[in-house]
Amino acid sequence: MAGVLVLFSIALITIYFRESSGGGLHQVQSVGATVLRPFEVAADRVSRPFRDAYGYFAGLVHAKSENGRLRRDLDKWRQEATQNAYAASEKTDLLKKLHFVNSRSFPGGFGFVGADIISQPPTAFAQQVVIAAGSASGIRKFDPVVTGEGLVGTVVRVTHKQSLVALLIDDTTSVVALDVKTRAQGIVKAGSSFDHVGKDQRVEAGDKLVTAGWKLGGLSSIYPPGIPIGQVTAVGQNDVDLYKHVKLQPFADFKTLSSVLVLIPKNR
Amino acid sequence: MIADIAKGAAVLFVAAIVQVTLLSQIDVFYGAPDLVLVTLVAVALLRGTIFGAAAGFGAGLVVDTATLQTLGVSSLLLTIAGYWIGRYGETTGRDRSHAPFVSVAVVTLLYSLGALILHYMLGDPASASRVLLDAFPFELIFNLILTLPVYALCRRLFRPPPTGLEEVRLLG
Numbered sequence: 001m002a003g004v005l006v007l008f009s010i011a012l013i014t015i016y017f018r019e020s021s022g023g024g025l026h027q028v029q030s031v032g033a034t035v036l037r038p039f040e041v042a043a044d045r046v047s048r049p050f051r052d053a054y055g056y057f058a059g060l061v062h063a064k065s066e067n068g069r070l071r072r073d074l075d076k077w078r079q080e081a082t083q084n085a086y087a088a089s090e091k092t093d094l095l096k097k098l099h100f101v102n103s104r105s106f107p108g109g110f111g112f113v114g115a116d117i118i119s120q121p122p123t124a125f126a127q128q129v130v131i132a133a134g135s136a137s138g139i140r141k142f143d144p145v146v147t148g149e150g151l152v153g154t155v156v157r158v159t160h161k162q163s164l165v166a167l168l169i170d171d172t173t174s175v176v177a178l179d180v181k182t183r184a185q186g187i188v189k190a191g192s193s194f195d196h197v198g199k200d201q202r203v204e205a206g207d208k209l210v211t212a213g214w215k216l217g218g219l220s221s222i223y224p225p226g227i228p229i230g231q232v233t234a235v236g237q238n239d240v241d242l243y244k245h246v247k248l249q250p251f252a253d254f255k256t257l258s259s260v261l262v263l264i265p266k267n268r
Numbered sequence: 269m270i271a272d273i274a275k276g277a278a279v280l281f282v283a284a285i286v287q288v289t290l291l292s293q294i295d296v297f298y299g300a301p302d303l304v305l306v307t308l309v310a311v312a313l314l315r316g317t318i319f320g321a322a323a324g325f326g327a328g329l330v331v332d333t334a335t336l337q338t339l340g341v342s343s344l345l346l347t348i349a350g351y352w353i354g355r356y357g358e359t360t361g362r363d364r365s366h367a368p369f370v371s372v373a374v375v376t377l378l379y380s381l382g383a384l385i386l387h388y389m390l391g392d393p394a395s396a397s398r399v400l401l402d403a404f405p406f407e408l409i410f411n412l413i414l415t416l417p418v419y420a421l422c423r424r425l426f427r428p429p430p431t432g433l434e435e436v437r438l439l440g
Contacts, residue, residue: 002321002351009325009347012340017390025339032333036285040334043289051290119288119334124299124403125387125394130336157336164336171393255293 021141021157030159037132037161040118055256075149078251082150082208082228086180110224110263113137117257118162127170131260134161142222144211144263150228150251151175151211152260165260167191168229168250176221177229178212179203185212186246188229194246199237203246207232224263275425276311276323283307284330299406304331305379306414308346309353309371310422317354324350338390345382349375368419369412376411380404 016025115133133139135158145152145165153173157164166173169191177188184201186194188209197203209232213225230250237244283303294300304327312320328343353371380399387394 001318002347005321005325005347006344009328009340009344013338013344013390014340016339029333029336029339032329033336036330036334039281039285040289043285047286047290051293120292124399125383125392126337128335130334159336162336171395 030162033130033159033162037118041132044116044118072148075251079148079150079228082180082210083226085208086178086210086226109266111266112261112263113139114259114261115163116259126172127167127254128156129165129167129257131163131165131262132161133262134159134163136160137262138264138268139163139262140264140268143265144223144227145260146227146263147252147257147260149253150230151223152252152254152257154222155262163262167254168252169254175223175229176212176214177209178225179207179232180210181207186243188248191230191250192247194232194248195243197244197246199242199244201244203232203235203244205232205235209248272315272319272426276315276319277326279311279422279425280304280307280323280327281330284327284334288331288334294410299403299410301410301414302376302379302407303414303418304346305349305375306372306411306418307422308350309375310368310415310419311426312350312353313357313367313371313419314422314426315354316358317351320350320352320354320357321347322350324348341383341386341390345379345386348382349379368415372411372415373408376408377404380407 012025015023016029019025113133115131115137117129118132119130120128131145139155139158141155141158143155145155151168153165153167153170155163156166156172168175168188171190173190175188176185177194178185179202181204182202184197184203186197186201189195194203194209209229211223211225211227211229212221213223214221228251230248232246233249234247235244236246287303291301291303308320308324308327311323315323324346325343328341328346329339331337331342332339353375356371357367380403384394384396384399
């Protein structure tokens with residue numbers, strides 16, 4: 001009996017792993033997730049007061065002196081300041097190069113879908129969350145996900161009414177980013193390091209990073225330019241490595257995420 | 269038997285839903301309590317190999333479905349865990365007061381190792397140091413804290429099967 005179940009599990013893994021995202025097992029899982037959704041939503045609603053209470057007391061324990069209004073104000077002004085700085089630096093740069101044709105506006109070309117986070121995988125392997133919106137809301141794979149604080153991640157799987165979002169701090173997430181102050185460009189990996197920044201480029205602690213939103217011929221980044229990512233916390237380099245060692249702190253607080261916005265291109 | 273199956277399914281279903289919606293959000297150095305694993309250990313200790321393996325398989329399916337992860341991964345690990353703990357319960361562990369705690373501690377370690385190996389084989393980015401050094405100690409502590417209430421609840425729900433001692437008890 002147990003042997004049969006083990007073999008069946010291995011067969012499930014093998015088939016699931018090999019089939020496309022539209023395959024039979026994926027469809028079954030999608031239906032199953034839809035069936036489980038009411039239970040998850042109910043559990044989420046029942047537990048929310050307890051979580052809020054826990055969050056309140058945890059905040060006291062950690063001596064968080066700032067109250068909610070100040071934090072929201074801070075997030076709002078920080079985002080605005082980052083976007084202004086980015087817009088100013090981008091404008092200067094584009095003026096110099098006379099490439100207004102390729103000017104990037106954010107978030108002009110995007111609409112958004114708001115969604116609650118309904119479950120999180122119970123493992124330390126993947127920093128991914130499930131949100132309560134899917135293809136029925138217009139969401140597609142690789143749509144960027146944000147909050148008022150900044151970039152949260154990317155949609156990596158979509159079902160009819162739910163989507164799986166790989167967070168910025170997931171090991172699989174890489175984002176081409178730009179230092180708004182110095183225009184240094186690199187790749188933010190797993191939300192913790194700003195890699196491939198040459199030694200000749202200037203990056204300082206405290207600098208703010210935004211999505212670069214590159215475009216190359218017919219290809220373009222899945223992230224629109226100018227979304228705040230995080231702040232540089234440490235910069236170092238040595239004689240051996242080709243690139244600087246840059247650490248950063250994401251703006252988004254992934255431990256307290258309860259809802260997100262999925263950016264949807266208007267021209268899709 | 270049918271009542272046991274219904275109770276087992278209900279308990280593990282609730283555990284899985286609470287796990288994916290609530291407990292997974294507790295994050296202390298990547299460690300979080302695993303209510304499904306603790307509940308499975310309790311059920312398997314009280315009901316044996318077949319029940320443990322089947323319960324583990326079902327609970328794994330619910331977890332993988334609710335979290336949209338690779339179908340079968342949790343089922344495989346929990347099936348083996350349920351069978352192994354059921355075997356321990358059937359042979360030596362069931363009547364020992366320390367059995368649930370020992371079982372949870374060992375299974376938490378083996379489950380972490382098994383999950384690490386499985387994710388590595390599937391090509392997922394798996395950090396051994398994060399799982400075994402950062403997350404494991406806190407996950408173990410959380411799971412041991414959960415063991416006492418969960419085992420007590422399961423013991424009330426699943427009365428231990430008759431041992432036959434009544435028939436062989438010697439008088440005088």
